Amino acid sequence: xxxxxxxxxxxxxxxxxxxxxxxxxxxxxxxxxxxxxxxxxxxxxxxxxxxxxxxxxxxxxxxxxxxxxxxxxxxxxxxxxxxxxxxxxxxxxxxxxxxxxxxxxxxxxxxxxxxxxxxxxxxxxxxxxxxx
Amino acid sequence: xxxxxxxxxxxxxxxxxxxxxxxxxxxxxxxxxxxxxxxxxxxxxxxxxxxxxxxxxxxxxxxxxxxxxxxxxxxxxxxxxxxxxxxxxxxxxxxxxxxxxxxxxxxxxxxxxxxxxxxxxxxxxxxxxxxxxxxxxxxxxxxxxxxxxxxxxxxxxxxxxxxxxxxxxxxxxxxxxxxxxxxxxxxxxxxxxxxxxxxxxxxxxxxxxxxxxxxxxxxxxxxxxxxxxxxxxxxxxxxxxxxxxxxxxxxxxxxxxxxxxxxxxxxxxxxxxxxxxxxxxxxxxxxxxxxxxxxxxxxxxxxxxxxxxxxxxxxxxxxxxxxxxxxxxxxxxxxxxxxxxxxxxxxxxxxxxxxxxxxxxxxxxxxxxxxxxxxxxxxxxxxxxxxxxxxxxxxxxxxxxxxxxxxxxxxxxxxxxxxxxxxxxxxxxxxxxxxxxxxxxxxxxxxxxxxxxxxxxxxxxxxxxxxxxxxxxxxxxxxxxxxxxxxxxxxxxxxxxxxxxxxxxxxxxxxxxxxxxxxxxxxx
Numbered sequence: 001x002x003x004x005x006x007x008x009x010x011x012x013x014x015x016x017x018x019x020x021x022x023x024x025x026x027x028x029x030x031x032x033x034x035x036x037x038x039x040x041x042x043x044x045x046x047x048x049x050x051x052x053x054x055x056x057x058x059x060x061x062x063x064x065x066x067x068x069x070x071x072x073x074x075x076x077x078x079x080x081x082x083x084x085x086x087x088x089x090x091x092x093x094x095x096x097x098x099x100x101x102x103x104x105x106x107x108x109x110x111x112x113x114x115x116x117x118x119x120x121x122x123x124x125x126x127x128x129x130x131x132x
Numbered sequence: 133x134x135x136x137x138x139x140x141x142x143x144x145x146x147x148x149x150x151x152x153x154x155x156x157x158x159x160x161x162x163x164x165x166x167x168x169x170x171x172x173x174x175x176x177x178x179x180x181x182x183x184x185x186x187x188x189x190x191x192x193x194x195x196x197x198x199x200x201x202x203x204x205x206x207x208x209x210x211x212x213x214x215x216x217x218x219x220x221x222x223x224x225x226x227x228x229x230x231x232x233x234x235x236x237x238x239x240x241x242x243x244x245x246x247x248x249x250x251x252x253x254x255x256x257x258x259x260x261x262x263x264x265x266x267x268x269x270x271x272x273x274x275x276x277x278x279x280x281x282x283x284x285x286x287x288x289x290x291x292x293x294x295x296x297x298x299x300x301x302x303x304x305x306x307x308x309x310x311x312x313x314x315x316x317x318x319x320x321x322x323x324x325x326x327x328x329x330x331x332x333x334x335x336x337x338x339x340x341x342x343x344x345x346x347x348x349x350x351x352x353x354x355x356x357x358x359x360x361x362x363x364x365x366x367x368x369x370x371x372x373x374x375x376x377x378x379x380x381x382x383x384x385x386x387x388x389x390x391x392x393x394x395x396x397x398x399x400x401x402x403x404x405x406x407x408x409x410x411x412x413x414x415x416x417x418x419x420x421x422x423x424x425x426x427x428x429x430x431x432x433x434x435x436x437x438x439x440x441x442x443x444x445x446x447x448x449x450x451x452x453x454x455x456x457x458x459x460x461x462x463x464x465x466x467x468x469x470x471x472x473x474x475x476x477x478x479x480x481x482x483x484x485x486x487x488x489x490x491x492x493x494x495x496x497x498x499x500x501x502x503x504x505x506x507x508x509x510x511x512x513x514x515x516x517x518x519x520x521x522x523x524x525x526x527x528x529x530x531x532x533x534x535x536x537x538x539x540x541x542x543x544x545x546x547x548x549x550x551x552x553x554x555x556x557x558x559x560x561x562x563x564x565x566x567x568x569x570x571x572x573x574x575x576x577x578x579x580x581x582x583x584x585x586x587x588x589x590x591x592x593x594x595x596x597x598x599x600x601x602x603x604x605x606x607x608x609x610x611x612x613x614x615x616x617x618x619x620x621x622x623x624x625x626x627x628x629x630x631x632x633x634x635x636x637x638x639x640x641x642x643x644x645x646x647x648x649x650x651x652x653x654x655x656x
Contacts, residue, residue, distance in 0.1 A: 059443045067174075092290075
């Protein structure tokens with residue numbers, strides 16, 4: 001089981017846009033990966049991956065015939081913010097700060113620690129904001 | 133350092149690269165990704181109409197990634213993709229599949245784009261086209277390899293608003309219009325076989341005309357029907373360089389300037405022993421490339437996975453046959469006709485075909501022509517016509533059938549030497565500035581009648597010419613004396629006087645010849 005480093009955590013947060021809130025969250029993930037890794041024990045040499053049970057089904061095609069588009073009020077029914085006839089979003093492609101927030105040792109050695117809940121990090125300087 | 137003009141980039145790029153060619157051999161390596169927006173009535177996976185409209189009025193639940201909606205593949209899109217595959221001589225696999233490409237952006241409502249990555253609709257093609265340029269003496273034919281052709285969804289449109297600086301101002305935000313989201317695109321991926329920016333734009337120009345001719349896309353670059361991304365690197369002594377990607381160049385000019393700018397920029401870096409960063413760049417309005425995104429530590433991971441809502445697509449034989457037939461019936465595109473049948477050079481063929489008014493004019497002329505009239509002659513007189521019309525501040529080219537007929541008549545008459553060159557220019561000016569008026573066809577006086585009425589035929593009899601010239605010379609003793617003494621201004625003045633007096637009916641070269649004979653007193 002390869003160790004989880006801060007680069008990997010940053011990458012996962014960037015790809016999923018989900019923040020890990022503590023060492024425990026990361027440790028849970030690591031555990032889940034270890035369980036899933038058991039699939040690698042199955043020998044799939046020379047086999048095509050199966051993407052659907054209905055392997056011989058062909059993609060249905062449809063005629064190029066127009067339908068009535070949604071009325072504009074329907075389009076905006078669930079939009080929290082609207083500017084004239086546009087949806088509003090915060091600007092994209094803002095790089096996510098990847099400050100080091102976790103004690104990696106705790107995460108990576110958790111299985112050897114054997115506790116159901118991850119212990120508090122011993123060193124205070126790595127924990128966001130709090131002074132021990 | 134750089135002169136900020138388009139010509140500046142091109143000349144700097146080619147000059148600096150050429151000058152260093154002895155020390156280290158640098159070769160630009162360019163690959164293109166062309167996105168073609170299909171002109172089907174509805175979108176790729178939903179039956180929402182694709183006509184232009186105000187924002188967010190061309191949206192169905194699937195286009196907005198509403199939970200619970202499923203994609204329904206448009207058969208016309210497959211058909212157009214098959215036509216494109218044939219145009220690019222690609223191999224069409226029997227089975228093809230759709231994939232999801234994940235990334236987060238406001239204009240991609242599902243968080244992924246449905247595209248074809250691993251099993252595209254067509255692969256391994258080739259495409260040939262002429263490369264021509266004012267710097268090239270002789271145009272040459274280039275064949276490029278097409279790696280693959282894939283069907284994919286378009287994203288919506290984003291408008292970026294910067295922060296407002298007023299009191300209590302808001303931060304920057306993006307406005308999204310989903311009209312375009314879900315429209316069908318074909319992405320054409322070429323191998324990195326282009327070596328100059330000129331080759332890249334000739335490829336795009338030729339491809340565009342063919343796509344329009346075969347009704348695959350409307351091909352209007354300024355409307356975004358055709359979008360080009362370029363991957364540019366510099367190979368140094370056969371060692372491959374780092375690639376940068378220039379995204380979303382929307383006009384032929386921008387593509388040309390931006391690629392040249394990028395080549396020059398990379399050359400500067402490599403020449404001062406720096407390293408080129410692998411990054412994505414955008415082209416600004418002057419054609420410079422600017423860095424677009426922050427440098428990624430890792431390559432973006434798109435987490436490609438098979439689109440589970442779409443079974444494998446089987447390409448039916450009858451679709452291929454139908455596509456083949458339709459393309460056969462469409463025949464040659466206009467520029468191909470001009471080039472292969474009429475005999476225009478590659479540059480003029482493309483140039484004429486790209487301008488609808490010019491094309492209409494040339495087609496009229498060709499229809500009215502005598503089969504011995506060559507393309508070069510037509511081009512030569514079109515050039516004269518253009519200069520004349522620009523001087524008279526009229527719109528070139530003229531659009532009436534009547535004018536085209538007079539133009540071709542003039543062309544014939546000048547070949548037969550029944551009219552002088554200068555007289556023809558005069559008549560061109562007369563007809564191009566008057567024939568666009570309101571008078572109806574039947575009442576217009578044609579060239580032949582006009583010339584006959586005003587007796588403007590070229591004087592062919594050499595004795596007549598000598599008589600007229602002698603006459604004028606005797607009446608302008610002083611000028612003749614000055615000209616005889618070698619004063620060229622007087623000679624020209626005399627020549628112009630005679631020309632005017634004889635109503636430009638003497639061929640100017642013959643006139644000068646006879647005048648010289650008089651001046652040398654070989655004639656009296």
